Amino acid sequence: MKFLLSTQNLVNIIGLPLVQLVTGQYVALMARDSSLVTHTMLDRPDFDVFGQFDQSAIALYMLCPSLADLFRADGEHILNVMPLTPERVVEYLRVYANPLSQNLLQGTIGDTVVQWLSLFWEWLSNWSARGMLYPSIRQFYLLPSRDGLKSPENGIFSEIGVNPVLLGILETLDIYFLHFKFSPSARRAVNECDDLIIKSPFDIHSLLDHVQIGHSRQIDWTAADAILRHCTLRSGIMSSKGAVGRTTTKETPHITDFPSP
Numbered sequence: 001m002k003f004l005l006s007t008q009n010l011v012n013i014i015g016l017p018l019v020q021l022v023t024g025q026y027v028a029l030m031a032r033d034s035s036l037v038t039h040t041m042l043d044r045p046d047f048d049v050f051g052q053f054d055q056s057a058i059a060l061y062m063l064c065p066s067l068a069d070l071f072r073a074d075g076e077h078i079l080n081v082m083p084l085t086p087e088r089v090v091e092y093l094r095v096y097a098n099p100l101s102q103n104l105l106q107g108t109i110g111d112t113v114v115q116w117l118s119l120f121w122e123w124l125s126n127w128s129a130r131g132m133l134y135p136s137i138r139q140f141y142l143l144p145s146r147d148g149l150k151s152p153e154n155g156i157f158s159e160i161g162v163n164p165v166l167l168g169i170l171e172t173l174d175i176y177f178l179h180f181k182f183s184p185s186a187r188r189a190v191n192e193c194d195d196l197i198i199k200s201p202f203d204i205h206s207l208l209d210h211v212q213i214g215h216s217r218q219i220d221w222t223a224a225d226a227i228l229r230h231c232t233l234r235s236g237i238m239s240s241k242g243a244v245g246r247t248t249t250k251e252t253p254h255i256t257d258f259p260s261p
Helices: 044-053 065-078 086-104 111-126 130-137 164-171 184-193 204-210 221-235 252-256
Strands: 017-020 026-028 039-042 081-083 143-145 148-150
Touching: 039 044, 039 065, 044 086, 044 111, 065 081, 086 130, 111 130, 111 143, 111 184, 164 221
Parallel strands: 039 081
Antiparallel strands: 017 026, 143 148
C-alpha cells in the first residue's frame, strides 16, 4: 500500500483490500458516497476507549505515520471513511452507556465498568473536540457511584475524607458519592469539563440542595445528629448554640425536616 500511495493519491487504493480494521481484518475502501458503509478512523487513544464498539473502524495507528497522516488529511474527501466526531462518540455511548445505565442505575458496579469510565474521562480530557462533545453527553450515565451510575447533569459528591458511617447515612438521603476506584486523573478530567459536577462533601449548601426527604422517608435522630455535627464541624453553618446560620430559603426546609431529640 505504501508504494501505491507514494504519489499521495488515495484514489489508487480504491477497491483493494489493503486497509486494516480494528479486528485485524482487511477491507477494500470505496469512493466517497459510493458505499453504504462509512468507516470511522481511530487513533490509538480512540481505539483504547471505543475500539470494542465498532468492528468496522479503521485502526490508523496500525498504518505507518506518513500514511496515517494522509488518511487524516484527505481520507474523508476521497474514501468512505470519516474521522471520529462528537456525533460518532454519542452514537458509541448510546450503544454502550445507555444500555449499561439501565442495568446499573442502582446497585454495585463492577471494576471493569469503573475502569472503562475512568479511561473514557481521561480520553475526553485530551480530545480536541471535548468542548463540542460534553454538552451532548451530560445527561448520560457516565459517573460511577457507590450506588449505580449517575449523570454529570445531576452532579455527584467526592467521597474523599468522609467518615464511612456518615457517608452511608447521606446515601440514604439520595446524596451520591463517587466510586472509590474512579481514577484521580478521571476526576481531574471531569472537573476540566465542568468544575460543578464533583461537589465537595464539606460544602453544606450543596449537601442540603441534594437532600431528599419525602413523606415516606424517615430519618432518625442518630442520623440527623451525625449530619448536623458534620454541618457544624465542617462548614460552620450552624452555631455552637444550635442556631441555623447562613442558609438559603431552599435549604432551610431540609434542616427543619431533621427530627429533634
